[in-house]
Amino acid sequence: MGRQQQKAENLIGQIVPFAQNGEYFFKKGLKYYRRRELYKAKKYFQRAIQYDPNEPIFLCQQAAVLAELSEFEESNTILKRIIDKLDSEMYECYYFLANNYAYLGLFQEAKKYANQYLKFAPDGEFYEDTEDLIDLLSIESSEMNIHLEETDEENLILQQENARELLENGKLEEASEILQQLISDYPEFWSAYNNLALAQFYLGNVKKAIKLTEDVLQKNEGNLHAMCNLAVFFHYLGREKAVEHIVAQLNIVHPIDFDQRSKLGVTFALLGKYEFAYRWLRWLQKFGYEGDVSFYYWLSISAFYTDHNEIANDAWNKVVRMNPEKRNAEPWLNSNMAINEEPLTSSLLEQFKETDNEEKKCLLLFLLMEAGNVESLEEIKRIVSSDSLHYLEEFTNHMLNKLTYDNHKVSPRFVDGYNVIDTLEDQNGWSQIIQQKIYILWFRVLQNGVNDPSINFKNNQAWAAAVEYCFVRAEEYPISQKEIAQKYSISTSTLRKYTQLVMDLI
Incomplete structure (x- = not known):
């Protein structure tokens, strides 16, 4: 028994006492922060705060990390808590708040906090940086003069973040x-x-x-x-x-904001300008910018196409860590990579050539016009002219007229009929898919009635209301004649009259 007790005492003697506290985790967080491993730094600062939730230094450092991770709202909440409740003389919080609001585009609020920093800390570490920030804010404020109450500002931040998500x-x-x-x-x-x-x-x-x-x-x-x-x-x-x-x-633009530099680099990569893209994205990475998946995706592509293969692979590994399903799916191994895809409208042109449905052809012509694609419309004009498809030729001419200063031949009756689409578009309250179905229904009506001289298409509001009502009735949507009539500012009797005309022409 004595020998066992001695053995236990010897074992205990070999154990080094180790007490983890807030200071320990804070120092760990600082180590990772200096190495620009921001997510690890955030984790350790949070552990430090759990030990001492009212230590201003811990909280301020966490707020700084959150700001660099673009979590501005949470960063601001911490900074305001420090000033209001914990340490009103930690003046650097005003500087950090000014920067956060500047990144959010809330320049008046940013300027307010910047001026408070200058007032309270005339010899402060960030005095010159704050003066530079105010100069920049003065320029931005002249371009965007939004004056917000505090409640409006909070609402704006919440709505903006919601929309982004x-x-x-x-x-x-x-x-x-x-x-x-x-x-x-x-x-x-x-x-x-x-x-x-x-x-x-x-x-x-x-x-x-x-x-x-x-x-x-x-x-x-x-x-x-x-x-x-x-x-x-x-x-x-x-x-x-x-x-x-x-x-x-864009080649002569040199923004100071990291997010703007990221936007510039990603845009160059999307455009296939890989040298420019790599210059901006790699610069950001060298200076510790913690981007999202998109940032590393385009860094990997621009690095690969500028022969920086090691950096391309490292960046792609970050993409895989964030999205494990991307493993073994390097974009340069994929022949269908987005950069090499044909322009957006080429698929619309191919669909036009492949379909025999004239209403769908009209919808595709309309979408090409909406996309501003004159070349595809001119190619279609050559096709329909050679095939003597007079209705589609006139429709194509009208789409070209809406995009160019040319005067392609279109009958006034056809223009009146097409104007119904403009009215439907102005009153659009449906999803894109439903809206296109309503357009197709109208194209059928127009095709069947444009050559009938007894039919007048001048009352755009009534025709638009009628075709929408016919669609919603067929799809059994719970909308009444009165609601549709009010939407288009016509009487229910007028709606009933034109609904019958639509039904006769379907």
Whole structure:
């Protein structure tokens, strides 16, 4: 027994006492932070906070990491808690808040916190950086003069974050609704316009996406995200001259913001400008930028096509760690990689050639016009002219007239009939799929009635209301005649009259 006790005492003597506390985890977090391994740093700082939830230094460092991970809202919550409840003299929190709000595009709020830092810390570590930030904010504020109450600002952040998550998850129509409301509430909040343009582009509403983007550039000249988006839109439409014009402007841009540099690099990669893409994306990686899957995806591609194979493989390994299902799916091994795909509208052109359904042909012509693709429409014009397809030729002419200053021959009756589509588009409250079905129904009516002189297509509102009502009735949607009539500002008796005309022509 004595020998066993001695053995146990010897064993205990060999055990080194080890007490983990908040300071231990904080130091571990700092180590990873200095190595730019931000997710690990975040984890250890969080462990430190669990031991001491009221230590301002722990919280401030966690807020800094969260900001670098673009988790600005949570970072701001921590920083405000430090100032309001824990240490009102930790003035660097004002500087971090100013930076966070600047990244969010809330320039008035950023300027407020920057000025507070200058007031409270005239000899502070970040004084010169804050003065530089205020200079930049003065420029940005002159371009985007949004004055927000605190509650409005919080609402704006929440809505913007919600829309971003919906976009990332492919819920484009839901994201569009939020972004449209943001634009209505804040008419100079340019990032909402840019995100809405992306959502509309992915929904297939290319014409609307381009118009939104061009509006931003007209009102906020030089908006980098808008320029990048427009270049990508034109690229997928095959409008390479327009792309090169924008690329020439982007080549001389040198943004200071990391996210803008990432946007620029990813855009160059999407356009196949791999040298430019690699320069920006690799620079960001060297300086510790923690990008998302998309960042490493395009870094891997641009590195591969500029003969930096080791970096390409390292970047791709990061993609696989974030998305394990991508294992063994390197994009340069895939012949169908997005960069090598034909422009977006080529599939519409091929569908036009393959289908015998004239209503579908009309829809495809309409979508090509919406996409701004003059070349495909001109090719179709040659096809339908040689085949003596007069109805489709006239439709094609009208689509070309809407995109060019040419004067292709179109009868006034046909123009009146087509204007019903414009009315339906203006009153669009349906999903893209349903809207296109309604268009096809109208194309059938127009085809069957355009050569009948007894039918007048001038009352666009009534025809549009009638064709929508016929569709919703056939699909058994719970919408009444009165609701449709009110939507198009006509009487129910007029709706009944034109509904009968539509039924006769289907």
